[in-house]
Amino acid sequence: MNLTIMGLTARALLGRKRVLMLLPMPILLIGLTLIGVTSGASDATWGPVVFVNLGLSVILPLTALIIGSSALGLEIDDGTITHLLTKPLPRSEIVLSKLAVAWLVTTVATAIPLAAAALIGGSGSLAVGLVIGSAIGGLAYSALFLALSVMTKRPVAVGLVYIMLWENILVSYVDGARVFSVRQHAAAIADSIGNTQLINSSVSVTTALIMSVIFILVGTIGATQRLRSFALTGEAN
């Protein structure tokens, strides 16, 4: 971990307009929770929709995608990556520092609103479950999208395909696809801690934890390996 890289990354991330895209989502989440609570409907009807279908399935992956693909991807796009690459730093140090910042920002941007919504409409244990679930899911997503940003020129497009096609469509038709869906892991972990009917998950916690670790490791190692032999091609003539 390198504090200089982390500082530069955080400034680059939070200093861009792109970060404003994160604002509406938490507001929507808490707004819908308030509507659910005041409507008098049973929480089993609106709870899963707000916490899982919106919180863990939309807000968490989209936030992780915006942040994770920018943490290293923007530097690759504008060429400032040479500033980091021409330093005697182990490439793992660069990747881990970037991942740490992406994870922190993603977790803060998703876990806090989720926890707030859970406290309004659910229970304290649900809040804890959602915080831990979104933290672990956020780390897995961040590692995945960070790796994508080193491997492809269009990390956001590829990431969206994963979120939309794999996690939303394929998972509902093919049962086995769940095992490779980060949001299912996040939901399973949140469910096991929160222990409420507001979250229903279909993957076991053990599977979820093991798969999360695999996602994190594969993403981090993949990104490091790719960065090790990263060749500047864009500006060659």
Place this chain on the structure above:
Amino acid sequence: MTTVELNGVSRWYGNVVAVNDVTLTIGTGVTGLLGPNGAGKTTVLHLMAGLMSPSQGEVTVGGESAWRNPEMYRKLGLVTERESVPGFLTAWEFVLSSAKLHKLPNPDDAARKALAIVEMQDAQDRRISTYSKGMRQRARVAAALVHDPTVLLLDEPFNGMDPRQRLHMMELLNRMADEGRTILFSSHILEEVEQLSGTVQVIVAGRLAASGDYRHIRRLMTNRPHQFTISSSDDRLLATVLMGQESVSGVSIEPTGVQVHANDYGTFTRALAKLAKEQNIRLTTILPSDESLEKVFSYLVAT
């Protein structure tokens, strides 16, 4: 002293060969890497800076492989052509971050020294995005120098600089060369190379076309046959008298005027005006028809 060596290096992208079997050694002092745009200069510099793998051959800096070897950056600094600077930083923050990333024992000191070398202390607390192109370039040179590298690579460092900034940068590079560093800069402008360096490596279409003392290369360039298109009040008479000149090797009459091949640029251009006056011929156009740098370079490749 650190040398940079390319040994039988080629680099291709798919079917396109960017660098073709180049072998060269760059030692202490200033060396110019000269070539027309698209000749492969940037690829050569990126190969040396370990930002690209050679498809074939070997690139070493001070005896160590440049590719996949981050430790090499302790002795090498690179200033890219692309303005890759995070504009939200001030020059001070940018250079200081470089020093910290190099894990120097005293980053503040190193950053202060580097900014003093490029004389940017006065503007160091302004954001880089507010700088002129020359100032940005200097900030980037300071960041590349902060760890006191023995090898400094610069890609088109004079692009977009005004004459004063250019002179300043030239002085700076010369001073660093005098301290025993290995400095290599690329350029597509012969005059820049001429003013700055004694040694030149000429790259054309990915190949090393010429290498050595610039005076030698300059002579090769000026002594080559030159072509002129001349139109006058009496083309046929002009052609006749020109053919009698020692410095002319061929004359042909074209619809556009007289095409002249001259062996010796200097003698021919001096003789032409005198001859025209003697014969009472009025010259209306004199066009050197092959003065583009590409032609000059391709002539070098042919010899």
